[in-house]
Amino acid sequence: MMAVYFQIPHADKDQAKALGARWSTELELWYAATDIVAGRLAERWKQATPPTPLDTFPGEDRAFGQATRLYVDMIPSSCWLTNVRSSVSADDWKQISLGVKQRAHRHCEVCHAPADNANKVFLEAHERFEYVNGVQVLRRLVCLCSKCHGATHYGHATAKGQEQEARAHLMHINGWNSAELEAHIRSAYALWSSRSFQQWGLDLSILTAAGVQVRLPSQDERLRQGVDLSALRT
Ligand SMILES: [Zn+2]
Structure with missing residues (x-):
């Protein structure tokens, strides 16, 4: 059967x-x-329709963001909630994240590790954006292990008490000493801070070109969830 x-x-x-x-x-x-x-x-659970993985996004630059192997890339606070996950349906997100993991042959595209459930290392789809001319542009989707993903969202890792793991992983993957790590983190925070002072448009055209319906949250919806843009320049 x-x-x-x-x-x-x-x-x-x-x-x-x-x-x-x-x-x-x-x-x-x-x-x-x-x-x-x-x-x-x-007798206990509902049947599910298996998702069709989506792995082709016209216009995607799959080499985007490879100047440094693993780097801190924090989302400006003025862009919170305008990520892919909150702009597409749960079913579409499932198809996208499955496709991104499958085409990477279920390995992290940065450190090449597979998932390791016993040690709580999972694979996740991560969005890489470029910030250009007032627009946050989705350039690429990348399959990351939770260690690389955590280091990338360094501010979030710090808030969850996982700062030491993130630091150790950045040093290990890039072969950095602690001075190199500090310099990188300082410049990542400076970039984050300057980007957080302005409002950004959002360009998810690599998804719409793949037939995914995108629905951006309104400023009111974002305000209700704590993202207040009223004081920021456009
Ligand atoms: Zn990794």
Whole structure:
């Protein structure tokens, strides 16, 4: 029989496994490989339509942002909430992130590590933007492991108490000494700060060109979630 996929919440995974469910790494979904298992799972969970991974984004520059192997690239505070994840549907985000991971053969595109669930290293799709002429332009999607992703969003890692891991990983991947690390972090914060003083337009055209519907949050919606742009220059 064909595999039958199910929407099984993470909290139910042990129960599902005990009933014979299997995990598809490719599609990141639980499935039944036999009718008997499908029948058991159907008693508790809804079936899922398997997503079609999306891995081609016309106009994408897959070499963008490779001058330094791993670098701190913090999102300006004036751009918070205008990321891909909050601008596309949950289903589209699933297709995009699966496609980005699959085309990277499920390895981090910076440090080349695979996922290592036991050590809580996962693969994630990350957005690389260019900030040019008042517009935040999505140039590329890249598959990163959670260590590289954490170092990239250094401010966020610091807020979560993961600053030391992020620093160690940046030094390790780039072969930096601590002076080189400090200089890099200082300039990344200076860039972040100067970018955070202005409003930015958003260009997600590599997604719309791939047929993805993009819906940007309004200024009101952003304000309700704490992003106040009223004092910033446009
Ligand atoms: Zn990595």
